[in-house]
Amino acid sequence: MDKVTEQMKKLTELDGISGDEREVGRELENLLxxxxxxxxxxxxxxxxxKKAGKVSGPKILLAGHLDEVGFMVTQITxxxxxRFTPVGGWWSHNLLSQRVAxxxxxxxxxxxxxxxxxxxxTNEERAKVILLKELFVDIGASSRAEAEEMGVRVGDPVSPVSEFTTLRNGELWMGKALDNRAGCLLAAEVLRRLSEEGISHPNEVYAGGTVQEEVGLRGAATAARMIEPDIAFALDVCTSYDTPGMESYAGSCGIGKGxxxxxxxxxxxxxxxxxxLVTDTAKELSIPLQFETSMAGGTxxxxxxxxxxxxxxLALGFAVRYLHSHNSVMAKQDFEQAADLMVAVIRKLDRTAVEAILR
Incomplete structure (x- = not known):
């Protein structure tokens, strides 16, 4: 694996549902x-x-979100x-016989x-959608007392377990929590390029990740109050429409298309x-762009x-297949092009450019 793929593997395999992002936050801090x-x-x-190219320049915020969808223990039988409740959006049929931590x-x-x-x-049960309340986690305990002796308490976070891997000779990434460790890694990669490659930028860049996006964009509110950015980019993912059964949907985004x-x-x-500004910059760099319109979610x-x-x-990111499941798929090329684009955009965002955007 190349270095950025190894970093993606490490980030996705960490556990970090909404409200329990500490482990992921520490690893992202190591990268930043x-x-x-x-x-x-x-x-x-x-x-x-934070990296200041020009101390008096505008503040530019680049943010993925640290959290992934998961569950929380609500009862020990x-x-x-x-028994558990979802933290973030799940379809119950994605969960049968899946491993969790x-x-x-x-x-x-x-x-x-x-x-x-x-x-x-029964025939009736086979034909209906399984309710999340009908599912449970088996940790091998024989009783409530044994589960409690093992350390389980109501409120404990539960994360999907899935090993990261690649497809098509490394061109595609597959694993859990690409939503949105991919956005976090993109923020870190942009900061790395600005630093290691000595790229000048006329602004103060804040690159990193927020908490609790999946349960209401909560960390975005507190982070924005702390930083007070002049321009902000949410680095996130969207649904890929390039799989069977999606033909009737209006969306057209697919993996590997930019x-x-x-x-x-x-x-x-x-x-x-x-x-x-972003679309003009992409055109200058010959980077293909895709455009998403959907009222089914937010960033x-x-x-x-x-x-x-x-x-x-602005929200910028990547098309991803099989979101909010134990295994999602995205294209490494889309990640690399997004990094190229964000670096170029940041280089343009001086005070004059920001004032022009506001007019």
Whole structure:
């Protein structure tokens, strides 16, 4: 594996559901610190590396989000099984017989999501969507007392377990939590290029990751208040429409076809001036762009753009297959092109350019 793929593997295999992002935050800080003037955190755990090209220049925020979708223990049954609630959006049929990790105060426990055996299902049950409340986690405990002795408590976070790998000779990345460790790594990669390659930029860059995006863009609000950016980019993912069964949907984004710009979602309408700057820059670099419009979700840009008196913001990222499951797929090429594009955009964002965007 090349270095950036190894970094992606390490980040995705860490556990970090919303509200329990500490492990991921520490690893992202390790990636940011060598290339930053300083590392800053808000009180919820969002972490950013600051690099000043020009101290008096505008503040540019690049943010992935540290958290992944997962679960939380809500009950320990008399038989030692764990009932749970989703943290973030899940489709229950993606969960049957999948492995999970329960993080307790005594350490991690491997578990398996179980349900009724197919042999025992009625015809009516076979035809319906399984409810999440009907599923449970089996950690091998024989009783509630044994599960508690193993360290399990109500409120413990539960994360998907999936080993990162590649497809098509390394061209495609596959694993859990690409949503949105890919955005976090993109922020770190842009900061690395600005530092190691000695690329000048007329601004102060804050690159890193927020917490609790999957449960309401919460870390985006606190991070924006802390940094007070002049321009903000949410580095995130979107649905890929290039798989069977998606033909009837209006979206056209697919993996390997270039970075994606979100023009409209449930939390934000893209800032027209910033959108033009990014699309013009992509054209100059011959980087293909894809455009997404969907009211089914949102990104941290939904909080960034309403911070203070307003902050021109844009969501940029990658098309990803099989979002919010134990295994997603994206193209490494899309990541590399997004990094090229963001570096070029940052080099343009001096005070004059920011004022022009606002007009």
């Amino acid at each position: 610190a060598p290339h930053a003037d300083e590392v800053v955190r808000d009180r919820l755990g969002s972490v950013f590396g 008399e038989g030692g099984y764990l 329960v993080r307790t105060e005594q350490g991690k426990l491997l578990g398996l999501i179980g349900s009724k055996a197919p042999h025992l299902l 970075p994606v710009l979100s023009v409209l979602d449930s939390t934000m309408i893209a800032h027209r001036g910033l959108l033009k 941290d840009a939904g909080r960034f753009h309403i911070n203070g008196a307003g902050c021109p913001s």
